């Protein structure tokens with residue numbers, strides 16, 4: 649069991665996940681200030697300490713029970729899990745939920761001039777990657793022999809530097825691949841950030857705090873995915889209009905002062921309302937359409 653009476657949460661110190669991890673915890677009511685130089689940030693209003701570390705260290709810290717929770721990309725989690733299974737080291741932890749940031753994919757990519765047909769085109773080649781275990785699992789499933797070139801960073805420059813024939817690296821917009829004269833050929837893993845918990849026994853107090861944080865996180869994420877929609881609609885197209893609002897089956901319908909042909913609709917929609925839908929609503933006679941963000945949701 650983690651020795652500390654305070655709940656320990658590991659987050660990335662600086663990188664793609666840091667800002668959003670901190671923001672999510674703040675939205676859950678955890679108050680803290682980060683000092684860039686410090687490894688630990690203490691929360692002022694709850695018995696919680698944040699450990700700010702390299703993202704690669706987070707799964708291991710959770711699996712070894714050094715910290716109670718961690719926010720990490722599924723790609724790094726899965727890579728560490730395979731690594732530890734190979735080494736017979738503890739690799740268990742519990743994924744509490746996927747989060748709504750850190751979307752990326754681990755992909756194979758080759759230089760633009762390379763003629764790629766399918767995965768067998770990679771037979772016998774050298775692939776540069778920071779994810780040797782996920783790469784091996786994919787290549788073994790396809791029955792392809794290859795050699796790897798382990799690089800912790802700047803993987804995209806490996807082919808041009810003559811270090812490898814292709815790469816296996818994270819892609820989001822594809823801009824980095826394009827800038828390096830590479831194109832994506834296979835997606836081998838799709839990833840989001842997630843929150844994980846150590847499988848060590850927790851004291852009832854700490855478990856209660858974890859449950860509280862998780863329930864707040866569910867509320868914050870649900871709220872971020874939802875919108876509050878207000879509009880005026882002609883009674884004759886009411887059903888068609890409601891049908892266009894995503895995930896808002898039972899909206900509130902209110903009468904309008906001095907207008908019996910129109911009503912006001914208040915609805916919580918499970919998704920954003922896109923411009924196309926707004927235009928369809930207007931075509932059905934809707935007016936005064938307001939789409940508003942929701943800050944918190946519960947129950």
Ligand SMILES: Nc1ncnc2c1ncn2[C@@H]1O[C@H](COP(=O)(O)OP(=O)(O)OP(=O)(O)O)[C@@H](O)[C@H]1O
Nearest residue numbers: 660663664665702703704721724750751752818820
């Ligand atoms: N382009 C991207 N778009 C969205 N999410 C990404 C992107 N690249 C990476 N990620 C996610 O963010 C995580 C952290 O990426 P980052 O590039 O900050 O890692 P790093 O350089 O290994 O950082 P560290 O210094 O902590 O080891 C990745 O493991 C992945 O889950």
Ligand SMILES: O=P(O)(O)OC[C@H]1O[C@H](OP(=O)(O)OP(=O)(O)O)[C@H](O)[C@@H]1O
Nearest residue numbers: 664801802818819820821822823824825
């Ligand atoms: O497809 P794109 O949108 O271009 O994103 C992909 C890039 O993003 C990540 O690196 P990051 O920018 O986080 O920097 P790093 O190389 O220092 O990790 C990843 O390692 C790729 O290099």
Ligand SMILES: [Mg+2]
Nearest residue numbers: 702703704705
């Ligand atoms: Mg890292």
